[in-house]
Amino acid sequence: MNNPLEHTWQSVMDQLKTWARINSPWAIHFNSGSCNGCDIEILATLTPRYDMERFGVKLQGSPRHADILICTGPVTRQARERLIRIYEQMPEPKFVVAVGSCALTGGAFQGCYNVMGGIDQVIPVDAYIPGCPPRPEAIIDGLVKLLGSLKADGAPERASEPPLAASVLEPSS
Amino acid sequence: MSAVFALVIFPGGVFILLAGMLYEWVDRKLVARFQNRVGPRWFQPLADTVKLLAKEEVVPDGVNAQLFVVLPVIALAGALTAVLYVPVFGLAPSFSFSGDLIVTIYMLSLLTLCMGLAGANTLNRFSLLGATRTLTQLFSYEAPFLLALLGPAIVAGSWRISTIADYAAGHWLILTQPIGFAVALIGLMGKLELPPFDAPEAETEIVAGALTEYSGRGLALFHLGKGVELVVGLTLVAAFYLGGVTNPLWFAVKTLALLVGLAGVQTLLTRLRIDQTVGLWWRYGALLVLVQFLALILWEGVIA
Numbered sequence: 001m002n003n004p005l006e007h008t009w010q011s012v013m014d015q016l017k018t019w020a021r022i023n024s025p026w027a028i029h030f031n032s033g034s035c036n037g038c039d040i041e042i043l044a045t046l047t048p049r050y051d052m053e054r055f056g057v058k059l060q061g062s063p064r065h066a067d068i069l070i071c072t073g074p075v076t077r078q079a080r081e082r083l084i085r086i087y088e089q090m091p092e093p094k095f096v097v098a099v100g101s102c103a104l105t106g107g108a109f110q111g112c113y114n115v116m117g118g119i120d121q122v123i124p125v126d127a128y129i130p131g132c133p134p135r136p137e138a139i140i141d142g143l144v145k146l147l148g149s150l151k152a153d154g155a156p157e158r159a160s161e162p163p164l165a166a167s168v169l170e171p172s173s
Numbered sequence: 174m175s176a177v178f179a180l181v182i183f184p185g186g187v188f189i190l191l192a193g194m195l196y197e198w199v200d201r202k203l204v205a206r207f208q209n210r211v212g213p214r215w216f217q218p219l220a221d222t223v224k225l226l227a228k229e230e231v232v233p234d235g236v237n238a239q240l241f242v243v244l245p246v247i248a249l250a251g252a253l254t255a256v257l258y259v260p261v262f263g264l265a266p267s268f269s270f271s272g273d274l275i276v277t278i279y280m281l282s283l284l285t286l287c288m289g290l291a292g293a294n295t296l297n298r299f300s301l302l303g304a305t306r307t308l309t310q311l312f313s314y315e316a317p318f319l320l321a322l323l324g325p326a327i328v329a330g331s332w333r334i335s336t337i338a339d340y341a342a343g344h345w346l347i348l349t350q351p352i353g354f355a356v357a358l359i360g361l362m363g364k365l366e367l368p369p370f371d372a373p374e375a376e377t378e379i380v381a382g383a384l385t386e387y388s389g390r391g392l393a394l395f396h397l398g399k400g401v402e403l404v405v406g407l408t409l410v411a412a413f414y415l416g417g418v419t420n421p422l423w424f425a426v427k428t429l430a431l432l433v434g435l436a437g438v439q440t441l442l443t444r445l446r447i448d449q450t451v452g453l454w455w456r457y458g459a460l461l462v463l464v465q466f467l468a469l470i471l472w473e474g475v476i477a
């Protein structure tokens with residue numbers, strides 16, 4: 001990397017990569033226990049009226065194709081392993097967006113016997129979109145902010161680093 | 174040296190890949206406009222491809238890793254080889270020999286075949302379902318599509334694409350063989366798995382069909398192959414049925430006109446079930462094109 005030519009080449013390639021990542025976020029949507037209010041708003045966001053394809057967002061069916069995991073709802077104990085599994089199936093680099101108050105903290109379901117809390121208790125979250133449920137405009141705003149933070153340094157600042165360790169991956173009794 | 178140039182830069186390599194992305198964008202944009210949306214920006218397919226190429230490629234457990242890696246490459250190579258025998262951009266084909274029509278059509282099928290194999294190579298049940306559907310669909314549209322392209326070959330009296338294209342440049346064969354034109358165009362939609370023939374990759378039922386387990390590079394190569402196939406298919410249909418593509422301007426006008434038609438059909442119709450697809454092709458498509466074929470042979474052999 002001492003060679004200046006090589007260095008320029010490297011930085012150009014990095015810029016190209018970041019540009020492509022910002023302009024082509026493919027999303028997958030996962031409901032880990034939401035009341036469906038947030039899911040309806042996400043579907044509304046994808047309708048022709050808001051047209052996310054303007055930003056290159058495409059809803060993918062397979063986690064292997066997706067870059068952004070859009071999560072709604074609190075994490076129930078049953079959904080936790082599925083959520084982790086879907087997250088692990090996505091190829092790097094991947095980002096997680098938590099949509100709705102429940103996904104942020106557990107919201108209305110906080111303290112229930114079967115609820116772990118917010119999404120960030122289980123997998124690392126890159127963007128939080130509050131609201132119960134958030135409006136489509138808010139979801140678009142959150143996504144755009146996430147993509148904007150990619151532009152700055154290539155990786156968004158993580159608000160939290162949850163313990164995605166063996167202890168979490170193992171099913172709790 | 175010129176052969177290498179034709180293979181790597183123009184018209185074979187870089188140019189056709191860019192053209193494939195451009196046509197994919199036109200298609201997506203048209204569908205978006207038909208649905209009253211704004212649609213993707215012009216560089217969208219390029220950004221998608223670069224992003225996928227820069228992503229991690231996950232090789233799942235239980236697959237044959239070599240096959241998994243090599244299949245997308247073969248698929249793209251097949252599509253790129255087909256380009257060399259076809260008058261893309263309104264220029265004469267780079268290579269041609271008698272019988273290259275058959276070779277081209279089978280090079281185009283290689284992509285579908287590779288997708289089928291790729292799906293069958295994984296343990297994922299959705300991939301397997303997708304692979305079955307992909308191959309079933311291949312068997313349903315392939316014969317009518319081939320017959321539809323053989324119609325012009327019969328009247329031109331040759332199996333060489335450049336000879337047929339020269340003959341077709343003087344005759345608007347869409348007027349004398351309208352059934353063949355319709356079947357060829359709809360067969361192309363089946364080949365590319367565009368709606369209403371997208372049962373093999375129906376994302377609402379079977380996740381993403383045969384390519385469910387592909388990520389990153391492999392997915393990008395399959396997408397690129399599809400784009401190339403779109404351009405090649407449109408060129409073939411335009412050259413055979415729409416009075417030939419003798420210069421770049423006519424190439425652009427005629428293929429884009431065909432693309433508008435394709436986008437319209439895509440927006441109008443909903444997905445067919447796989448049995449409906451097969452039924453449509455074998456009950457109507459194949460029969461109609463066979464009748465026309467018979468009429469052509471009789472005309473050529475008995476009357477003319």
Ligand code: SF4
Pocket residue numbers: 033034035036037038072073074099100101102103107108131132133
């Ligand atoms: S935030 Fe509101 S709408 Fe969304 S899942 Fe929770 S309770 Fe339902």
